[in-house]
Amino acid sequence: MQKRALIFDLDNTIYAVRSIGDKIFAPLLELIAADDEQSLQMDKIRHEIMRRPFQMVAKDFNFSEELTSKGIELLSSIRFDGEIEPFSDYEIARTLPLDKFLVTTGFTNMQQSKVTGMNLDRDFKEIHIIDPSSSTKTKKDVFEDIIKRHNYASPEVLVIGDDLHSEIKAALELGISAVLYDKMNVYENDIPVPRITDFAELADYLG
Ligand SMILES: [Mg+2]
Structure with a gap:
């Protein structure tokens, strides 16, 4: 039709999220890398963060409640200038x-x-x-x-x-x-x- x-x-x-992703997600990836449980799978997490909403990634990778809420707090204030x-x-x-x-x-x-x-x-x-x-x-x-x-x-x-x-x-x-x-x-x-x-x-x- x-x-x-x-x-x-x-x-x-x-x-492409990648074109701004390294810059825009740097503080978030730093936060996640500081988490002992998540620091070993940063490559996979970085890949997904560039592709999908944070809440879904957090769920799939079993982020702790604390890490999830810190991530949400951080992301809600980030904007891309330019x-x-x-x-x-x-x-x-x-x-x-x-x-x-x-x-x-x-x-x-x-x-x-x-x-x-x-x-x-x-x-x-x-x-x-x-x-x-x-x-x-x-x-x-x-x-x-x-x-x-x-x-x-x-x-x-x-x-x-x-x-x-x-x-x-x-x-x-x-x-x-x-x-x-x-x-x-x-x-x-x-x-x-x-x-x-x-x-x-x-x-x-x-x-
Ligand atoms: Mg999309």
Whole structure:
């Protein structure tokens, strides 16, 4: 079906977290490395911190309650000052003449500083930051709300993101089509959705 709306993820979909990650997460990684239980698996933790919301990483690696709450406290105050370079092919996505929505999970201050750092306000009809430290909402809730308020049929919407367990899963549960944007080439081929590595390929999925 002809698409009317695109819903984008932010981190590792519009820009590479790695491009700002070492700087932005330095104090957090220092905090984790000072923890005896976690210090031995820093490589794995660093990798996940660049990819997924902190609360989920903390849970998966069994961070203590104290380490988790210290991490949350630290991250809620961090913002990135300066410009951020989006992926070069983002320019193609940016100019598509459809309604575009940005839905991202993370700390409000930090996510907002990224939106500002890439001047994304001009590109999106709506920008939604879901902050797990102050909200129990999920991406699925927000997608559902967008569809209802704008009277889209589910098949008229396409979700684009890099996380199979977050936005892609939420989309499929709602009957929305989804495309995995795998710029980092981290996924094997046996995934349940089409995979693109460049926004030029999006044209094939717009109806
Ligand atoms: Mg992402």
